Amino acid sequence: MAPKKNSAKRPQPSTPKPSAPARIVKVQSSDGHILQADVRALLLSSTLAATIKGYDDENKPLEKLEVNNVVGFTLKLVLEWCEKHKEDDPAIAQAEKDKKNIFIPSWDRHFLTKLPMGNLFDLITAAYHLDITGLINYGCKTVANSAKGKSTEEMRELFGIPEPWEQPSTSTATWDD
Amino acid sequence: MEEKSVIFSMNLEFLIYPNNPLTFFIQENFPMLEPYRKRIIKLARLVYFYIYSFIFLQNQETLNWRQVPAHVRRMVVQKLDKSTRATLRQCSKHDRDLVDSSPTIHLDTVEIFVTKNYVSILIPEIQSSSFIQMFSRLEPLVGLLRRTRIKNLKIESYDSNHVGELFNRISTLDFNLTILAKFISWNCRTETSRELRKFLSILDRKCLREIHVKDAFLMNLDLLMETSKWKLIKNMYNQDDVFLEVEKNFLLKKVLLKIYTLNEYNTLELAEKFEIGDENLFENCENDQVYTFQELSGTLDRVLEVLEFFCQIFKNRETNIKWLEIECSNNKEAVSKLNLILLEAQNSATNRIKIQNIFWNQGSFSELSCQLLLELVLMEHLESLNFFMESSEKINWLLEKTKEKKRFLYSTNFVDGRIRTLETYQLKCEELKWENVENMIENCQTWPINLLQKQRFPEKTYFQVYGNISENIMRDLKHLSSFDSENGSVLIFNTCDTTKQLRITLSDGETDKMLQAILVSK
Numbered sequence: 001m002a003p004k005k006n007s008a009k010r011p012q013p014s015t016p017k018p019s020a021p022a023r024i025v026k027v028q029s030s031d032g033h034i035l036q037a038d039v040r041a042l043l044l045s046s047t048l049a050a051t052i053k054g055y056d057d058e059n060k061p062l063e064k065l066e067v068n069n070v071v072g073f074t075l076k077l078v079l080e081w082c083e084k085h086k087e088d089d090p091a092i093a094q095a096e097k098d099k100k101n102i103f104i105p106s107w108d109r110h111f112l113t114k115l116p117m118g119n120l121f122d123l124i125t126a127a128y129h130l131d132i133t134g135l136i137n138y139g140c141k142t143v144a145n146s147a148k149g150k151s152t153e154e155m156r157e158l159f160g161i162p163e164p165w166e167q168p169s170t171s172t173a174t175w176d177d
Numbered sequence: 178m179e180e181k182s183v184i185f186s187m188n189l190e191f192l193i194y195p196n197n198p199l200t201f202f203i204q205e206n207f208p209m210l211e212p213y214r215k216r217i218i219k220l221a222r223l224v225y226f227y228i229y230s231f232i233f234l235q236n237q238e239t240l241n242w243r244q245v246p247a248h249v250r251r252m253v254v255q256k257l258d259k260s261t262r263a264t265l266r267q268c269s270k271h272d273r274d275l276v277d278s279s280p281t282i283h284l285d286t287v288e289i290f291v292t293k294n295y296v297s298i299l300i301p302e303i304q305s306s307s308f309i310q311m312f313s314r315l316e317p318l319v320g321l322l323r324r325t326r327i328k329n330l331k332i333e334s335y336d337s338n339h340v341g342e343l344f345n346r347i348s349t350l351d352f353n354l355t356i357l358a359k360f361i362s363w364n365c366r367t368e369t370s371r372e373l374r375k376f377l378s379i380l381d382r383k384c385l386r387e388i389h390v391k392d393a394f395l396m397n398l399d400l401l402m403e404t405s406k407w408k409l410i411k412n413m414y415n416q417d418d419v420f421l422e423v424e425k426n427f428l429l430k431k432v433l434l435k436i437y438t439l440n441e442y443n444t445l446e447l448a449e450k451f452e453i454g455d456e457n458l459f460e461n462c463e464n465d466q467v468y469t470f471q472e473l474s475g476t477l478d479r480v481l482e483v484l485e486f487f488c489q490i491f492k493n494r495e496t497n498i499k500w501l502e503i504e505c506s507n508n509k510e511a512v513s514k515l516n517l518i519l520l521e522a523q524n525s526a527t528n529r530i531k532i533q534n535i536f537w538n539q540g541s542f543s544e545l546s547c548q549l550l551l552e553l554v555l556m557e558h559l560e561s562l563n564f565f566m567e568s569s570e571k572i573n574w575l576l577e578k579t580k581e582k583k584r585f586l587y588s589t590n591f592v593d594g595r596i597r598t599l600e601t602y603q604l605k606c607e608e609l610k611w612e613n614v615e616n617m618i619e620n621c622q623t624w625p626i627n628l629l630q631k632q633r634f635p636e637k638t639y640f641q642v643y644g645n646i647s648e649n650i651m652r653d654l655k656h657l658s659s660f661d662s663e664n665g666s667v668l669i670f671n672t673c674d675t676t677k678q679l680r681i682t683l684s685d686g687e688t689d690k691m692l693q694a695i696l697v698s699k
Contacts, residue, residue: 100256118239125240128249136252144256152267160241161268 025052026064027079033072034064041082044090046131070126074119078126081111081135093134104138112142117158243271250275251320259302278320287327289318291334291343291365315343319350326384330358332376334365341372344379355381362389519549544574551578 023039027048042048048065055062067075084107096102104112112120124139147155156163210217242250254262254276266276277298288299296318334340347354356379363373377388535554 098255100258102256116239118241121240121242121245124249124253125245128246136249140249140253141256143253144261147257147265148261150261150264152264155264156268159268161243161272164269 025062027075028064028066029070029072029075030068031071033075035072035076035079037079038083038086041079041086044082044085044088044132044134045078046133048130067130069129071122074122074126077115077119077123078130078132078135081108082132084108084111085134088134090133093137096137097133102137102141104141108138109142112138113146117143117146118160247275251278274317278317283326284328286329286331287321287325288331288333291332291336291339293336293339296343315346315350319347319354322347322356323351323354325357327356327358329360329362330356331362332365340365341375344372344375348379354379357381357384359384360387360389361385516543516546516549519546519553523549523553548578 024036025039025042027035027037027042029035039052042052042065048067051065052062070078112123115123120139120143124136124143127135127139147158150158155161245253254265257265262276266273284300285302286300288297288301290297290299296315298318298321332340358380361380363376365372535550
């Protein structure tokens with residue numbers, strides 16, 4: 001059987017490596033929920049990785065990470081995704097960043113498509129704040145897929161865009177300029 | 178040991194669900210539950226997901242599309258296909274701006290039209306056309322250009338300085354902007370090459386294939402040529418003239434060469450002008466290429482390069498020049514240079530050269546250079562010989578020279594704007610040996626009518642009348658066999674229906690009287 005196209009670029013399914021010692025860190029969401037996560041999973045987020053590195057450099061004990069702009073539910077989803085992808089190569093996500101057509105692995109497809117659109121927006125926004133490239137890619141692609149082939153009306157409904165007569169005038173242009 | 182590691186990995190699965198009673202339960206009854214491990218994890222996920230969803234979704238408001246950060250929305254749009262993008266664009270004004278500003282991967286055609294206050298962007302593919310204000314809202318344009326691969330990018334402007342201003346503003350918004358475009362057409366007729374160079378500098382080198390330039394004032398093309406993109410420029414049309422180094426242009430199909438010099442009054446003066454258009458000369462070219470050359474400095478050093486260029490063309494025996502235009506001022510230096518060129522060409526050319534049309538724009542041609550040229554030319558192939566000159570001796574001289582070859586002449590022009598008075602006309606008419614001009618089919622000459630009456634015309638005559646014409650005369654004119662048109666004070670009419678015509682322009686204060694005379698005589 002011929003190898004599949006772009007198979008080398010597809011993220012390989014993560015396999016747990018029990019030999020590596022896991023370092024558990026508490027993560028606090030904006031609404032006070034405390035979750036626990038593996039540091040390796042948190043390193044997928046550039047923002048959190050920088051914070052962790054800061055603690056490590058100063059040799060301070062890392063007790064709790066505060067994520068102020070993500071609520072508990074969304075943070076849980078983010079951590080779940082990170083936990084699943086902690087073994088992935090970050091270069092793959094970077095390579096897929098500007099691509100239009102990307103392959104979403106089955107686990108991610110199930111994980112993301114079961115979410116309502118609002119939660120998906122939350123998740124992508126959280127991923128954007130935490131700078132998790134892979135999750136942004138898959139999230140955006142999922143949103144794009146769900147919008148595919150829809151009419152204008154359906155798309156307004158899906159994205160919660162108000163009807164044209166409900167929209168405020170955005171014209172700020174003046175002739176004086 | 179193995180058991181421990183399994184428990185540990187299971188624990189990790191549940192870590193994200195803190196204080197999970199199932200975790201404790203599983204840990205305690207691990208050996209018994211081992212075969213159902215996967216199912217339990219799945220179940221736990223499902224249960225906790227729905228519990229969490231139930232708790233949180235009740236209390237927490239989720240984001241809608243508008244609340245998602247613009248950058249994220251742009252990333253979503255980036256992943257949309259063209260039709261969905263077009264649909265989203267229709268949803269709201271925000272989304273229209275968003276789609277216009279988000280980079281697409283491929284666009285077929287983008288047309289940018291720059292005016293004083295607005296930039297109009299037309300993308301036919303997604304039925305998008307938007308006006309962007311020049312001074313405040315250029316971000317969508319920058320966003321569009323940032324990562325879009327554009328096949329055809331057209332930039333158009335009819336006023337000066339606006340394109341330069343646009344690129345200045347774009348570069349302040351994004352320093353590292355590179356435009357990925359394959360074919361560029363630059364239709365900014367009034368911009369200088371500085372703007373073009375600025376624009377070329379932000380184009381991606383690997384992506385670029387062709388540049389088509391329509392421009393009026395490409396002054397510094399020498400500098401432009403030093404850039405690597407020069408070779409990609411396929412077409413270049415401009416009204417004004419620029420100097421190019423001739424050696425670099427041997428691949429051209431058609432060359433229009435103009436050399437300017439400064440005269441003693443310190444004004445710019447056309448010194449020499451050559452146009453060589455030959456289909457066989459440069460076989461590898463696909464498109465017509467017109468290049469013009471201008472020498473802005475007071476010296477004529479560059480002429481020597483022209484000479485080399487000219488000689489190289491003449492050395493080729495098979496050379497067939499369709500159109501040769503020579504324009505030379507009264508400047509002695511220029512005339513002597515021209516003679517030098519022609520002499521050199523004569524020496525280097527072994528055979529006479531096939532030239533089909535000659536356009537001699539020399540103010541008062543020197544007989545020497547004219548003779549040199551005529552000796553260089555294979556008269557059998559000469560179709561037209563157009564001269565602009567003053568003195569009738571010179572015309573007669575030329576007519577004598579070409580007397581035996583006149584049957585080959587298809588058209589000959591004599592244009593003279595200097596003679597104003599009737600006396601000089603009369604003199605000139607008497608001087609000219611009209612019997613030699615039988616084959617001449619076109620004559621752009623300004624004659625008063627009473628002279629025309631004396632004149633022996635070829636059978637079929639075409640009249641062009643300028644001046645105020647009274648109604649009576651008009652009535653008479655309309656009786657003529659073919660009446661062409663009437664544009665204000667300019668009246669053009671034909672006395673014959675055939676193509677063999679002598680065009681005569683009547684221009685005088687007493688047009689009416691004269692016309693009357695002609696009509697009566699007819």
